[in-house]
Amino acid sequence: MPGPRPPALPEPLALNRASIDRAGIERTAPGTLEAALADPATRVLLVDGARVAILREPDGDGVGAPRLALVGPAARRGEGETFYLGRDDAGAYVAWSCDLDEALPDAPTVSPAGPPGTRDRAPGGVTIASLRDVGHLLDDRDTGLATAAVALSQWRRTHRHCPRCGARTRLVEGGWAARCDVDGHVVYPRTDPAVIMAVHDGTGRILLARSVAWPERRRSVLAGFVEAGEAPEAAVRREVAEEVGLEIGRVAYAGAQPWPFPASLMLGFHAWVAGPPGDERVVDRADVPDPAPDGIEITHADWFTREELAAELADGSVRLPMRTSIALALVESWYGRELPAG
Ligand SMILES: [Zn+2]
Structure with missing residues (x-):
């Protein structure tokens, strides 16, 4: 299916x-x-x-x-x-x-x-x-x-020193690489892949969570770094399981953008909780498991219908991420139109 x-x-x-x-x-x-x-x-x-x-x-x-x-x-x-x-x-x-x-x-x-x-x-x-x-x-x-x-x-x-010998490096290639004067080792700008995923329950709801470091009312999609030797889709499943205790079934790539704060490449996905087949029209909401925030990285995690999100945005109890973020783009793509940025 x-x-x-x-x-x-x-x-x-x-x-x-x-x-x-x-x-x-x-x-x-x-x-x-x-x-x-x-x-x-x-x-x-x-x-x-x-x-x-x-x-x-x-x-x-x-x-x-x-x-x-x-x-x-x-x-x-x-x-x-x-x-x-x-x-x-x-x-x-x-x-x-x-x-x-x-x-x-x-x-x-x-x-x-x-x-x-x-x-x-x-x-x-x-x-x-x-x-x-x-x-x-x-x-x-x-x-x-x-x-x-x-x-x-x-x-x-x-990144100002050589990872091999610790000597200072100097920029070469127009600033897009740094070379060690002692052993000639060359290092390049680092980019760290991270996954960011809109988790869907299959009944039209999306999971929005609050990270411990965020303002009280900020809610967004889950995200995390891809670990060494890990595929992005596996990182999506692992992060969702670790942060809110949900098992993910289907994962679909959505798009990516650089996020140089300081060095991330955000790989965006849509992900659906495992269990009933992921067709919005036939899944029973009673079968959808509740998210269980880990309490360490994630303090809140809740399913939102479009109507619930609109109401909480309107009364100010929820604020979304900034307009530059792929996080807001993921939420808006689910919602179906532009939403107020945080
Ligand atoms: Zn060196």
């Missing part, structure tokens, strides 16, 4: 958007990054871990949508490292990973994607914001640039 067709995710997901050529072969050639930095037409993105410098300019009634605050190569200030991000018809793009609070001492850190209505009240000019908060508000070019820059900045921040 084929089971229900998995709901489709929006295409593309927020952080999968990009428009520039990463120029992966070009960037490995000696001198490519140096030539870009010597060219005043090169645009430089300022990044500091998960945070980027953004610009908001007056736009009629209020302040326009954020875009990256790109500067020329000569405007780099303070200590930092450079990464070659690629090029388009306008020229090359480089990330300058630095201490943004030092580089832009007058720029406030803001969350322009906060509660409804804050967008127009957010300050104009150059500000500092997390890619988590602005990823969906930037255009395709800027989202792609910022996502790569944040991934590289986050990697380099915690």
Whole structure:
């Protein structure tokens, strides 16, 4: 029996958007990054871990949508490292990973994607914001640039020494690798696969849970890292069993996006609890097992109908994840339309 067709995710997901050529072969050639930095037409993105410098300019009634605050190569200030991000018809793009609070001492850190209505009240000019908060508000070019820059900045921040001998490494290949000067060992930016899954009960309900680290009212789908030597589908089953004690039957891949906070690749799935055949129209809700939160990672886990979720969102007792996340996309794909982001 084929089971229900998995709901489709929006295409593309927020952080999968990009428009520039990463120029992966070009960037490995000696001198490519140096030539870009010597060219005043090169645009430089300022990044500091998960945070980027953004610009908001007056736009009629209020302040326009954020875009990256790109500067020329000569405007780099303070200590930092450079990464070659690629090029388009306008020229090359480089990330300058630095201490943004030092580089832009007058720029406030803001969350322009906060509660409804804050967008127009957010300050104009150059500000500092997390890619988590602005990823969906930037255009395709800027989202792609910022996502790569944040991934590289986050990697380099915690990977500065050779894993073989402990000596300091220096960036090569335009910043996309780091080489040990002692033994020549080369390391590359790390990406950690994680699974994130909408668990369905087969009667039209979805499982929403609260992780111990989240705000009190936040509810989302379950997620966890893929372990060493483990297939993603096996990780889905293991994580659901560990966190809420449910046995999973069918698993269907939904889509993926980078989540560089600091280094995840989120592999999204739909999963159905094992037991009665997974056809929404014939399963008896009385047969569906109750989730049992582990109390360690997960404090709450409940089945929601669409009507129950709508009511709890409306009265404020539940808040969903942020708009940039694949988690919200999974919940919305089940619900059937856009929902308020947390
Ligand atoms: Zn070494």
